[in-house]
Amino acid sequence: MNEQGNTVSARRALARVQSRRRFLQFAAGGLVGTAALLAACSQASDEQTPGGEDAGPGTSSTPTVATQPGGETPTGSSTRPIVIAQGVDIASFDPHEDTSTVAIAVFRNVFNSLVERDHELNLVPALAESWQTIDELTWEFQLRRDVLFHDGNPLTSKDIKFSIERVLDPSVNSRSRTRVEVIDRVEAVDDYTVRIITREPFPPLLTILGYLYALPADKYQEMGSEQFAVSPIGTGPYKFVEWVKDDHIILERFEDHWGGSPSIPSVEFRPIPEAATRVASLLAGELDLATLIPITDIPTIEQRSDLDIRTVPSTRTIFIGMNTWNPPFDDVRVRQALNYAVDVQSIIDNLLGGHGLRIASVSGPAEFGFNPNLEPYPFDPEKAKQLLAEAGYADGFQTTLDTPVGRYLQDLEVAQAVAGYLANVGIQVEVRPAEFQEYFTRWLNLEIPGLYLLGWGASTLDADGVMGGHFHSKRRGLYYNSPESDRMIEEAMSEFDPERREAIYHELMAYLHEQAPWIFLYVQEDIYGVKADLRWQPRSDELLNVHEMSWS
Amino acid sequence: MLAFLLHRILHAFFVMLGISFVVFILIHLSGDPAAMMVPEDATPQQVQEIRERMGFDRPILVQYGLFLGRALQGDFGYSYRIRRPALDLVVERIPATLRLAVTSAVVSLGLGIPVGILAATRQGSFFDRLSMMAILFGQSMPTFWLGIMLILIVSVQLGWLPTSGYRGPEYIILPAVTLGLYTSAMVARILRSSLIEVLSHDYIRTARSKGLADRTILTRHALKNAAIPVVTVIGLQIGYLLGGSVVTETVFSYPGMGLLAIQAIRGRDIPVLQAFVVSISAVIVLLNLLVDVLYTYLDPRIRY
Numbered sequence A: 001m002n003e004q005g006n007t008v009s010a011r012r013a014l015a016r017v018q019s020r021r022r023f024l025q026f027a028a029g030g031l032v033g034t035a036a037l038l039a040a041c042s043q044a045s046d047e048q049t050p051g052g053e054d055a056g057p058g059t060s061s062t063p064t065v066a067t068q069p070g071g072e073t074p075t076g077s078s079t080r081p082i083v084i085a086q087g088v089d090i091a092s093f094d095p096h097e098d099t100s101t102v103a104i105a106v107f108r109n110v111f112n113s114l115v116e117r118d119h120e121l122n123l124v125p126a127l128a129e130s131w132q133t134i135d136e137l138t139w140e141f142q143l144r145r146d147v148l149f150h151d152g153n154p155l156t157s158k159d160i161k162f163s164i165e166r167v168l169d170p171s172v173n174s175r176s177r178t179r180v181e182v183i184d185r186v187e188a189v190d191d192y193t194v195r196i197i198t199r200e201p202f203p204p205l206l207t208i209l210g211y212l213y214a215l216p217a218d219k220y221q222e223m224g225s226e227q228f229a230v231s232p233i234g235t236g237p238y239k240f241v242e243w244v245k246d247d248h249i250i251l252e253r254f255e256d257h258w259g260g261s262p263s264i265p266s267v268e269f270r271p272i273p274e275a276a277t278r279v280a281s282l283l284a285g286e287l288d289l290a291t292l293i294p295i296t297d298i299p300t301i302e303q304r305s306d307l308d309i310r311t312v313p314s315t316r317t318i319f320i321g322m323n324t325w326n327p328p329f330d331d332v333r334v335r336q337a338l339n340y341a342v343d344v345q346s347i348i349d350n351l352l353g354g355h356g357l358r359i360a361s362v363s364g365p366a367e368f369g370f371n372p373n374l375e376p377y378p379f380d381p382e383k384a385k386q387l388l389a390e391a392g393y394a395d396g397f398q399t400t401l402d403t404p405v406g407r408y409l410q411d412l413e414v415a416q417a418v419a420g421y422l423a424n425v426g427i428q429v430e431v432r433p434a435e436f437q438e439y440f441t442r443w444l445n446l447e448i449p450g451l452y453l454l455g456w457g458a459s460t461l462d463a464d465g466v467m468g469g470h471f472h473s474k475r476r477g478l479y480y481n482s483p484e485s486d487r488m489i490e491e492a493m494s495e496f497d498p499e500r501r502e503a504i505y506h507e508l509m510a511y512l513h514e515q516a517p518w519i520f521l522y523v524q525e526d527i528y529g530v531k532a533d534l535r536w537q538p539r540s541d542e543l544l545n546v547h548e549m550s551w552s
Numbered sequence B: 001m002l003a004f005l006l007h008r009i010l011h012a013f014f015v016m017l018g019i020s021f022v023v024f025i026l027i028h029l030s031g032d033p034a035a036m037m038v039p040e041d042a043t044p045q046q047v048q049e050i051r052e053r054m055g056f057d058r059p060i061l062v063q064y065g066l067f068l069g070r071a072l073q074g075d076f077g078y079s080y081r082i083r084r085p086a087l088d089l090v091v092e093r094i095p096a097t098l099r100l101a102v103t104s105a106v107v108s109l110g111l112g113i114p115v116g117i118l119a120a121t122r123q124g125s126f127f128d129r130l131s132m133m134a135i136l137f138g139q140s141m142p143t144f145w146l147g148i149m150l151i152l153i154v155s156v157q158l159g160w161l162p163t164s165g166y167r168g169p170e171y172i173i174l175p176a177v178t179l180g181l182y183t184s185a186m187v188a189r190i191l192r193s194s195l196i197e198v199l200s201h202d203y204i205r206t207a208r209s210k211g212l213a214d215r216t217i218l219t220r221h222a223l224k225n226a227a228i229p230v231v232t233v234i235g236l237q238i239g240y241l242l243g244g245s246v247v248t249e250t251v252f253s254y255p256g257m258g259l260l261a262i263q264a265i266r267g268r269d270i271p272v273l274q275a276f277v278v279s280i281s282a283v284i285v286l287l288n289l290l291v292d293v294l295y296t297y298l299d300p301r302i303r304y
Helices: A020-041 A101-110 A157-168 A205-209 A217-223 A275-283 A295-302 A332-341 A344-351 A381-390 A411-424 A436-444 A463-470 A483-492 A498-515 B002-029 B044-054 B060-071 B086-121 B126-140 B143-157 B169-199 B202-209 B214-243 B245-251 B257-266 B270-298
Strands: A082-086 A115-117 A123-125 A128-133 A138-143 A183-190 A193-198 A238-244 A248-253 A266-271 A307-322 A356-358 A397-404 A427-434 A451-456 A518-531
Touching: A082 A275, A101 A238, A101 A248, A101 A266, A123 A128, A138 A157, A157 A183, A157 A193, A157 A217, A238 A266, A275 A295, A275 B143, A295 A307, A295 A518, A307 A332, A307 A411, A332 A381, A332 A411, A332 A498, A332 A518, A344 A356, A344 A411, A344 A518, A397 A411, A397 A436, A411 A427, A411 A451, A427 A436, A436 A451, A451 A463, A463 A483, A463 A498, A483 A498, B002 B060, B002 B270, B060 B270, B086 B126, B086 B169, B086 B214, B086 B245, B086 B257, B086 B270, B126 B169, B143 B169, B143 B245, B169 B214, B169 B245, B202 B214, B214 B245, B214 B270, B245 B257, B257 B270
Parallel strands: A082 A266, A397 A427, A397 A451
Antiparallel strands: A115 A123, A128 A138, A138 A193, A183 A193, A238 A248, A248 A266, A307 A451, A307 A518, A356 A518
């Protein structure tokens, strides 16, 4: 949704109203329609972008002993605050209540988890300084002893137990629960030792701990959830000052932060839904950092000596899926032919201004399990025609390509370009654009007959996300699954040794590359506009950790 | 008059009923709400669980009946996204949107009435032709485009006003101009043609021939009679200023009902969306009623 997605912009004003009666009819349907149009035009993922939400830890998930927390923290102090604009406001300041990317980007400044990801997305100790597995179900964490909440009280295991079990409690109906349901319970062994017990063996446990923030148990209960949701207390590098809904959030440096006091004294987050306005505010000097800059605005910003464009490959993979149960896509030769038929690099260069990274299989390099040895299918229309002929489709065939509009960068344009390439090898494709929600409902109901364009970001940055979400028969392999993929997915999920686990995923990705259930396209880049003197490189997981920023 | 009022109120009730039905059905046809309430990577079981818990698995007419029963008591349910009563969220935003609508109306009347009068009294003059062109321009510019252009020129190039948000009176100027310009063009055009027509009537000639000053003729005799179509338009335009602020509020990140509605649509926040559309429709239906009553004051010949 997140962010999502999408962005939204309305090019047409509300229809003119000629008569009062018509206006009434219009009030019912028209408002909804216009708004949907609005929503459709904005660039991809402005708002909730469930796929790309947050990043659990990922690279290696075995117990290690803590090194220093948190990536490179800039040194030196400054008096200049920073103003950051995202596409939407948060829904709640209770960090387990809003799971959208924009909200997590704010929350990560105020709250901490047991383990977090550093700038390179490596899993690093945060509130937990070390951990070990006691048995297949039990994980034991040692907490840092120097962690203070913003109200001055120390963090203990009681707070961790409270925070996690509150999310798990079905009566709380937490929005974060579906993601951490694998956790059965939490035990406080002593003040600084907690055990997390899972319902089943779950090797990537650390990757979901990023969804769980440490809240102050006593204070939370004293304040009640409603009060806490508007004046939160955490352990993060910035403490809450003020939140005026849909206008701004102000946070201020927390001097007693366990990771050291950050360089920038305070931060203001502003929601500016319309991308063109976000860019204008940046140009007018009202902002220091703006997210989701449209590709068309890049040259305007680059012209200015006081502003910079900074980009980073995101964790969102864009691909064309196929309904492999229906002919002709049940034939692997046809699926491979489609991959040979599309000039992906040219699409990236021409439609995305080069802001995409080509991929050869089902995940991007930010994810654990990514197989760097696979080469993308080369652009080879002759080979495609030959494969189609072998499969008995020498004269091509007709099919459909469903695509959301305004959900991902240039989504409809990319779908049309793909259709054009397929036409060159004799496949007549009808592109059927739709509003994302309506489209995604059909997708979930297995109602896509032919091809579909979709974006996917594993929220845990672990290959299991995409595997379970697309290729396992009992989980959600709606449009493709096979006994081989089932076997490897299950094997990876019972393997605790990260190296052996990674090897299984490498094999699985090579298998899927061969099977070609998708036309593999690219990983989208996130584009930020910033003041040139801001020292900061964007993160692939879309976090905006202000303690990683400083002024030069 | 009383019978008329009762009839109109009954009529309004059925209009509201129709609106609520259409809105409810349209929203539910546009995608499975349950699937939108969980992350994209949720399993089918998790989606099904939500569907059952929220009652989305029941027949749509049953769902509509339940919705209507609660809505009649002012209960539109809880916002999925913010977890507060949906109607409260909408009502909270009314002052901000009203402030914008009123400011826009001031812009629109302050600009539209003088231009309309001047153009009508100097029919065929250079000013008249110029203002007609400006009116055409004002009416054909999409709000979205106009808003962005104003931001780029006034805020980015000239640096006179802030681009977006609301933290003080200066923040309302650009959105109010954006929203008001379209209606001011409408007001000016309607007033001009209405006034031209009135000014050609015999009683105006009589007034003139008995030596009344032009100003007196205009204010005493012509304007009141020319006002009827303008009042109709203004009544309609207030509805536009409230509902049409969806686009303007989004462009300027102005925290009113329109911005809330957009967020509700993006976040699939059905209760908030329903509360918004029904509230706006109620206001428009009410305004129509008021306009009808106002007619009888302006034109004694109109009797119900």
